[in-house]
Amino acid sequence: MKITKICCIGAGYVGGPTMAIIAQKCPHIQVTVVDLNAERIAAWNDEDQNNIPIYEPGLSAIVAEARGRNLFFSTNVDQAIDEAQIIFISVNTPTKTYGKGKGMAADLKYIELCARQIAKIAKDDKIVVEKSTLPVRTAEAIKSILDNTGNHVQFQILSNPEFLAEGTAVQDLLNPDRILIGGDPSAGGQKAIQALVDVYSNWVAPEKILTTNVWSSELSKLTANAFLAQRISSINSLSELCEKTGADINEVAKAIGTDSRIGSKFLKASVGFGGSCFQKDILNLVYIAKSYGLNEVADYWEQVIIMNDHQKKRFANKIVQTLYNTVADKKIAFLGWAFKKDTNDTRESAAIYVANDLINEQAKIAVYDPKVSHKKVLNDLDYLETRTSDKNANAISSFDSPYEACKAAHAIAILTEWDEFINYDWQQLYDGMQKPAFVFDGRNILNKTALEAIGFVYQGIGA
Numbered sequence: 001m002k003i004t005k006i007c008c009i010g011a012g013y014v015g016g017p018t019m020a021i022i023a024q025k026c027p028h029i030q031v032t033v034v035d036l037n038a039e040r041i042a043a044w045n046d047e048d049q050n051n052i053p054i055y056e057p058g059l060s061a062i063v064a065e066a067r068g069r070n071l072f073f074s075t076n077v078d079q080a081i082d083e084a085q086i087i088f089i090s091v092n093t094p095t096k097t098y099g100k101g102k103g104m105a106a107d108l109k110y111i112e113l114c115a116r117q118i119a120k121i122a123k124d125d126k127i128v129v130e131k132s133t134l135p136v137r138t139a140e141a142i143k144s145i146l147d148n149t150g151n152h153v154q155f156q157i158l159s160n161p162e163f164l165a166e167g168t169a170v171q172d173l174l175n176p177d178r179i180l181i182g183g184d185p186s187a188g189g190q191k192a193i194q195a196l197v198d199v200y201s202n203w204v205a206p207e208k209i210l211t212t213n214v215w216s217s218e219l220s221k222l223t224a225n226a227f228l229a230q231r232i233s234s235i236n237s238l239s240e241l242c243e244k245t246g247a248d249i250n251e252v253a254k255a256i257g258t259d260s261r262i263g264s265k266f267l268k269a270s271v272g273f274g275g276s277c278f279q280k281d282i283l284n285l286v287y288i289a290k291s292y293g294l295n296e297v298a299d300y301w302e303q304v305i306i307m308n309d310h311q312k313k314r315f316a317n318k319i320v321q322t323l324y325n326t327v328a329d330k331k332i333a334f335l336g337w338a339f340k341k342d343t344n345d346t347r348e349s350a351a352i353y354v355a356n357d358l359i360n361e362q363a364k365i366a367v368y369d370p371k372v373s374h375k376k377v378l379n380d381l382d383y384l385e386t387r388t389s390d391k392n393a394n395a396i397s398s399f400d401s402p403y404e405a406c407k408a409a410h411a412i413a414i415l416t417e418w419d420e421f422i423n424y425d426w427q428q429l430y431d432g433m434q435k436p437a438f439v440f441d442g443r444n445i446l447n448k449t450a451l452e453a454i455g456f457v458y459q460g461i462g463a
Contacts, residue, residue, distance in 0.1 A: 001195045003029055007084030009114050011035035011044055011073060013169075013276065013345060014131055014162050015090030016054050020062045021173040023071035025203040032072045032080040044073035055344040055371050058170040081121040086196065088160075089114045089142075090131040095280045104287035106280065108138065115145040118155075122146075125154040127192045130218070131162060139182075139214045156192035158183045159214045161221035166275060167342030179209045182217025222281045222288075226301055229278035231266040233307035239269040239462030240314065249462025250444065269462040271415060271442030272311040274339030274348040279305060312350050315413075315461075316357035319440055322459065323410060327363035331434075333409040335402060336416025336443075337369040337377055344371035350442065351415035352380045355396060360386070365396040368405035370418060374398035403428060411438035417445050430454050 006022065008015045011033045023031040035041050043053040049064040063071065074080060081087060091110040096102050111132065118128060128146065130139060139157040146155040159182035164172045179200045183193040193211050200209055212220070239249040249269040257264030273279075282301055289298035320327050339349035346352065355365050359381075367377055374397070381392040399405035402421075406412055406429045414421060422445055430437050439451055441460040451458045 001085070001191065003085050003195055003199055005030045005084045006032070006086045006088065006199070007080040008033045008088040008090050008131070009035070009077065009081075009117075010088075010090035010092070010132070011037070011040050011053075012090065012092065013054055013166065014164065015088065016044065016052075017056055017059055017164070017169045018090070018131065018162065018173060019088070020059060020066060020071060021170070022199065023066040023069075024062050026199060027066075027070055029199070030070050030072070031066075032074055032084070034074050034077045034080045036075060036077065038075050041073050041075050055342075056167070056169045057342055062170065077117060078121050081118055082123065084126070086127045086129060086199070087118060088129045088131045093132045093280070095283055101287050104283040104290075106284045108141070111138065111142065112145065115142045119146050119148075119151070122151065122153045122155075125156075127156050127158060127195060129158045129160045129196065131160055138218060154188065156184065156188055157214065158192055158196055159217035160196060161217060163221070163224060166345050167340055174203070176204060176208060179204055180212065180217050180220060181209065182212045182214040185213060222285050225277050225281040226285050226304070228266050229273055229282055229308070230301075230304045232268075232270070232273045232278075233304040233311075235267045235269050236272065236311045236461075237307050239311075242462040247462075252462075269444060270311075270350075270417075271315045271354065271461065272308045272350040274346075274350050274352075276345065276347040279308070279348050309353075312353045313357060315350070315440070315442055316354045318459065319354075319358065319411060319413060319438075320361055322438060322440075322457070327358055327361045327410075329362060329364065330410040331364045331366055331408060332358055333402075333406040333412045334365055334367045335369075335405070335412060335414050335421050336418055337367050337372040337380075338416050338418075341416055341418045344376075346372055346376055346380050349380070349415070352384070354413065354415065354442075356381060356384055356386055359392070359395040363395070366405045366409060367396060367398045368400075368402045369398075369416065370420065403432065407432045408434060409437075410434045411440060413440045414442050414445060417443040421445060422447075426451060426456075427454055430456060 006029055008019045015033055019031045019033045040053055043051060046052065049060040052060055052063055089111060091114055093106045093108060093111060096105045096107040139159055143157045161180055181193050181196050183189040197209055235253055238252060242249045253267040256262050257267050282304055286298045286302045323330060334351055337349060337351045338344055338346055358365060377396060377398055378392055382389050402424060436457050438457045444460045448458045448460060
């Protein structure tokens, strides 16, 4: 099957960058990204490519190269579905906030809406690709909806999970560790798999393209995120022990990271992990295990989340305790709000929860993040529903300059590991602060010796 037209439903953190790379590497394929959010589509189509809604290093240049040539962003979902041979579903699958599975299970209402829209519009055979992170056997539900349309259209459902890390998504797409494609073992399923393999083969080596059944593919995504998150929670659990015993978490991580059986990645102690994937995927895994009566398995993985929540709360408590057991009416400057550097994504960011705890203690929070707007900061706090929007707005402010954010502050808290934070004029920051001036380095990126020489009281994680 020669693929000439691809549609992606969902112009978010996965759909936008993934389709931009496919369009760049496959100029013979028309790629259309559709979304019902007109504001988001308008941002993707902004004449200044630097105003696209997702910040990833290198992404704006790729969008500028392909947009208008064979990459298009549109709100006309029906037309894109009708014309495409391959339809990627890349919509949000948040954790349920209601009903059975509340707080753990994935909310699949957007997936089902996509399936019903495809079923309604499709007039010829389609390959439907799960790109969103989904529970095992979701493909079965999608196929059930599609196969009962009465239109006599043949659908093949593939699972093609993303393994992107925000901040390095472009490089992850250009040079992936692997591309995973799961499909039905039937002749039709294998033909559909090969069609998608042929798309990726335009730039990915054959040995890096793995094919499985659809269930293995779906579970592999959840498992990968669970394993990575478990490593972060494991090293963070030891950071607290290091602080009590005099050990240094960086030295411990380096020592065990040199063991080839363990490796060095995801052994960086911090205030805790965030992002759109780790927490919801682990909770989804916990829910699946519990639904099969595997309570010990569920308890094991749930502990990863418990450890992560503990680390964030411990960081907030340390700030309160160090500032003489009260932060009431004290200005605490947050450097960073995004969940990690090189992205403007704030979902499940540690900064949200640390700020929430400090506002409960009546602190005044001043935020500087190079890529996150004040509107987003307020939306993140309001989402917790801890207090009214007005009270959040009175407790937190954002600044365009780190020096303004830190002016007259009692303490600085590093919540995101942006590289620029390391190179600030820390003497100038110190001179403008209340004394004693405290730095709480939630990412262990600063030079403790240099800061203490200036006069800061420095506290990192795990040392």
